[in-house]
Amino acid sequence: MQISVREYQKRRRHLLDAMAPNSIAILPAAPVRPRNRDVEYPFRQNSDFYYLSGLSEPDAVLVLIPEREHGESILFCKEKDPSFERWNGKLTGQEGAINDLLFDDAFPINDIDDILPGLMEGRNRVYYSMGLDEKFDRHVMEWVNILRSKVRSGAHPPDEFVALEHTLHDMRLFKSSSEIKVMRQAGKISAKAHCEAMRVCKPGKYEYQLEAAIQHVFMQEGARSTAYPSIVGGGENACVLHYITNSDKLKSGDLVLIDAGCELDCYAADITRTFPVSGKFSAEQRTIYEIVLAAQYAAIDEVRAGQHWNNPHEAAVKVITEGLLEIGLLQGEIKELIEKEAYKKFYMHRTGHWLGMDVHDVGDYKIGGEWRVLEPGMVMTVEPGIYIAPELEDVDDRWKGIGVRIEDDVLVTKQAPEIFTMDVPKEVDEIEALMRGPC
Ligand code: GLY
Ligand code: MN
Ligand code: MN
Numbered sequence: 001m002q003i004s005v006r007e008y009q010k011r012r013r014h015l016l017d018a019m020a021p022n023s024i025a026i027l028p029a030a031p032v033r034p035r036n037r038d039v040e041y042p043f044r045q046n047s048d049f050y051y052l053s054g055l056s057e058p059d060a061v062l063v064l065i066p067e068r069e070h071g072e073s074i075l076f077c078k079e080k081d082p083s084f085e086r087w088n089g090k091l092t093g094q095e096g097a098i099n100d101l102l103f104d105d106a107f108p109i110n111d112i113d114d115i116l117p118g119l120m121e122g123r124n125r126v127y128y129s130m131g132l133d134e135k136f137d138r139h140v141m142e143w144v145n146i147l148r149s150k151v152r153s154g155a156h157p158p159d160e161f162v163a164l165e166h167t168l169h170d171m172r173l174f175k176s177s178s179e180i181k182v183m184r185q186a187g188k189i190s191a192k193a194h195c196e197a198m199r200v201c202k203p204g205k206y207e208y209q210l211e212a213a214i215q216h217v218f219m220q221e222g223a224r225s226t227a228y229p230s231i232v233g234g235g236e237n238a239c240v241l242h243y244i245t246n247s248d249k250l251k252s253g254d255l256v257l258i259d260a261g262c263e264l265d266c267y268a269a270d271i272t273r274t275f276p277v278s279g280k281f282s283a284e285q286r287t288i289y290e291i292v293l294a295a296q297y298a299a300i301d302e303v304r305a306g307q308h309w310n311n312p313h314e315a316a317v318k319v320i321t322e323g324l325l326e327i328g329l330l331q332g333e334i335k336e337l338i339e340k341e342a343y344k345k346f347y348m349h350r351t352g353h354w355l356g357m358d359v360h361d362v363g364d365y366k367i368g369g370e371w372r373v374l375e376p377g378m379v380m381t382v383e384p385g386i387y388i389a390p391e392l393e394d395v396d397d398r399w400k401g402i403g404v405r406i407e408d409d410v411l412v413t414k415q416a417p418e419i420f421t422m423d424v425p426k427e428v429d430e431i432e433a434l435m436r437g438p439c
Helices: 003-018 047-053 082-088 093-100 111-118 134-148 165-173 176-198 207-220 235-240 283-300 311-326 334-339 428-436
Strands: 023-028 035-036 061-064 075-076 103-107 125-127 160-162 231-234 257-261 263-265 270-275 381-383 383-388 402-406 408-411
Touching: 003 047, 003 061, 003 075, 023 047, 023 111, 023 383, 035 381, 047 061, 047 093, 047 165, 061 111, 075 111, 075 231, 075 383, 082 408, 093 103, 093 125, 103 160, 111 402, 176 257, 176 263, 176 408, 176 428, 207 231, 207 257, 231 235, 235 257, 235 402, 257 311, 257 402, 270 428, 283 311, 283 381, 283 383, 283 402, 283 408, 283 428, 311 383
Parallel strands: 023 125, 075 103, 125 160
Antiparallel strands: 023 061, 061 075, 231 257, 257 270, 381 408, 383 402
């Protein structure tokens, strides 16, 4: 674990301090999800739960109760069970929750129906995010109904339910120095993997073979999972934004777009590079690529404290629209083309998103209807692109099927933006040199 248990404890303290008096917060762990018959998907903890606990087990519930005499941070988790552990590996147990994870109090998860209604009793406000886990929603309703059925004996069911996210997600938006360390490392590993894909790429290979090269580096470097399914799109597949089939043969003369990032200790990296399958850009590919690259540089330059969230997007849109106008893919007057969003025919997504424990991380983009002002500690992606789909009308054939995106992970600091993913080249000459090198 690269984040210390003290840090998890501090996060719980911070949230407890932000909660209303006489309230309770309830946060369940992620469920195990079935894949097929009795095979399950690899378990991935819910990010909010992990952020507050450091526990990566299912069948657990975290409860926070400010000012509770016998302890404010409580964990329900599985009881130690030698025969279960012989099959499935070690459990934390209640002693571990208190001694190792620094919870104030811990109970067996099997006792939750008996204990939780009592903990809810008399609290006015329940912080619980309804609608994310249907099965758990039903449990919460049952616990409330137990209290309702006892009002004539003086029980006080809660008056209001409030989503937990608002405060918690604002905390997650600002990365601590240890979170930044992990994200830097995730960026480095992912950059190394992209370099490897460039090195091993050649015509005739399949898209999934580049995916395999990337995944091999992730695993070798200790990142056991991708942060999201890798996109490896050769030729016009690069114009399909969420292409994850990755099954086609790579052809000489095409570009290949790879969007892949590892997950390290529950923190995501998110990199896209686009490069020529044969190692050399054609004139048209290079032209489009250079526009996207210039847009990305302009956008990264806007990732500064005091700028607002939309500044990088506006900078990218301007450079892309100018570029498309210059090469004749758009016609008209620059200001009007931007106002009418004419670029959306070729650039239909936004320039980035928050990045953290989730690849599309939590945190508000607007506050009071206004774009959020960037502050040190926020991490975002910067990922402009141009996609010239083959079916587009009024486009010269020579541009068709070219899809380019360039994506890096950027930290807002007090000074210049820090790029976590800069170890993988993105200049045309650098990419071509790397691909020429010995394999
Ligand atoms: N890989 C997902 C994204 O770039 O947003
Ligand atoms: Mn991406
Ligand atoms: Mn992204």
